[in-house]
Amino acid sequence: MKNEPMTENHTDPRPGEQQGIPINGFQQIVDMLKVADPQFRESLLRRLAIRDLGLANSLRRDLESMEVEY
Numbered sequence: 282m283k284n285e286p287m288t289e290n291h292t293d294p295r296p297g298e299q300q301g302i303p304i305n306g307f308q309q310i311v312d313m314l315k316v317a318d319p320q321f322r323e324s325l326l327r328r329l330a331i332r333d334l335g336l337a338n339s340l341r342r343d344l345e346s347m348e349v350e351y
Contacts, residue, residue: 311343 314322322344330337 282289307339307343311340311347314344315347 314325317325324339326341329340
């Protein structure tokens with residue numbers, strides 16, 4: 282009898298690893314901002330723009346496109 286190496290089954294999670302639900306964090310933020318108080322939303326976007334102007338602009342574009350759709 283040969284001593285064959287064990288192979289891993291890559292469809293099973295590793296020990297301690299959880300199977301999760303895939304999330305879209307960007308879309309969750311857009312959804313949160315969509316229902317937020319307008320003053321809070323604007324304040325948050327202004328503060329975010331200081332750290333990451335591209336992200337702030339991207340969020341603004343998505344929010345504006347959602348307003349057009351309704």
